[in-house]
Amino acid sequence: MVAARLTIDLNAIAANWQRLARLSRSETGATVKADGYGLGAAQVSRRLAQAGARKFFVALTEEGAAIRQALGNGPEIYVYSGHMAGDAQSIRNLGLIPLINSAEQLARHFESLPGHPFGIQLNTGMNRLGMEPREWAAVRDIALQAGPALIMSHLACADEPDHLMNTQQADTFRTMTEGCAVPRSLAATGGVLLGPAFHFDLTRPGVGLYGGAPFMDAYPVVELALPVIQTRDLEPGEPVGYNCTWVAGRPTRLATVAAGYADGILRSLSNNTTLWAGDTPCPVVGRVSMDLITVDVSALSDVPETLELLGAHQGVDELARDAGTIGYEILTGLGARYRRRYEGLRT
Incomplete structure (x- = not known):
């Protein structure tokens, strides 16, 4: 899926x-x-x-x-x-x-x-x-x-x-x-x-x-994993995404993941936040578009099936800081296309 x-x-x-x-x-x-x-x-x-x-x-x-x-x-x-x-x-x-x-x-x-x-x-x-x-x-x-x-x-x-x-x-x-x-x-x-x-x-x-500020002792509530659709290798000087806002300065491995501003991942995060593969940070490069985000995965020897946007290394308030907003907007903007999995659901 x-x-x-x-x-x-x-x-x-x-x-x-x-x-x-x-x-x-x-x-x-x-x-x-x-x-x-x-x-x-x-x-x-x-x-x-x-x-x-x-x-x-x-x-x-x-x-x-x-x-x-x-x-x-x-x-x-x-x-x-x-x-x-x-x-x-x-x-x-x-x-x-x-x-x-x-x-x-x-x-x-x-x-x-x-x-x-x-x-x-x-x-x-x-x-x-x-x-x-x-x-x-x-x-x-x-x-x-x-x-x-x-x-x-x-x-x-x-x-x-x-x-x-x-x-x-x-x-x-x-x-x-x-x-x-x-x-x-x-x-x-x-x-x-x-x-x-x-x-x-x-x-x-x-x-x-x-899980949002100002309650700093809150347990984290959400995790968001974005599937990798495609990877490619770029040479120095090759641009990425709309309006070519990022250009490779070295040989770069690029992953394209399936999410974008239609899913509540704000366009202001373009070139300005990080996804994670385990403990390895993978910076977003280029513009966040409606359905896709491009990520520099050059630090990975193997690219996993998904990269994490929200989770152990980055909560809603950290992502909000990168976007220049507040955690409320990140939470309430989470889109309808996500496959939602509830843990702790009781009948």
Whole structure:
């Protein structure tokens, strides 16, 4: 088979959740939005539920459907985008809990789904989602009388432990929720690592579950092996790939592997990252194209059937550094063409 192989270690995801849960001075949920950060929401959420997670967070109502189908009734599924127009039937039928972001959403929810569970999201300074302090003050009494399941906000700079914004947001969150007898949540992965002052009643780690920074103690979750289609020998002066961005300066053995930017391997990695054959580094040379990457394998006496892009020598954050991005983008960009193999899959 030509398709590259993506191996996803569900036991590592579960172990990362358990580690973060031990660090949390509160209940611990799990963020499984964007198809479980690109790794398969159904498989990921089932394994996390087996590990003990009971509260799950997604970005969109549509994403909640996949989690509910995977988990059945029981676990709570929160929707960060709140109650959008046209979502009432799905929210009711799937038993989702929208995190209300505005007075407008609050009115929509009360009118279309009276008595249905909801949460509240507050803007404490990130200025992305959530009610403004004045808006919250205007509807607070009405909202609290209806018994929200959760009040939450989100940290903008949790991956920078010394950033002043962290303390400012935590203080604002405390002020906005003072006197509310409702469970509160502020911390995702970075917030868990900031310490108990940020944990409140519920943490909801995301990227750390999948082996990404800033959780440096995370177990690695993904391995990606790219099959070699062809090898050839180049003489000095011969170019490689589109626009001839790399030219052999010496006799070079070249391998062409089956993957490219259609598979989430970013074009910015052209001439700027490494594949591995065991412990031997093999640099990418030439442009990353849609379906193919060319690799200098001159250091190998024998070229294996596959070369490793993600694995023991290079994780998602190292690859992201080479690409000039973040591990989140690498994970969520992993393409649909990979042959996915799940380790630790339980029935």
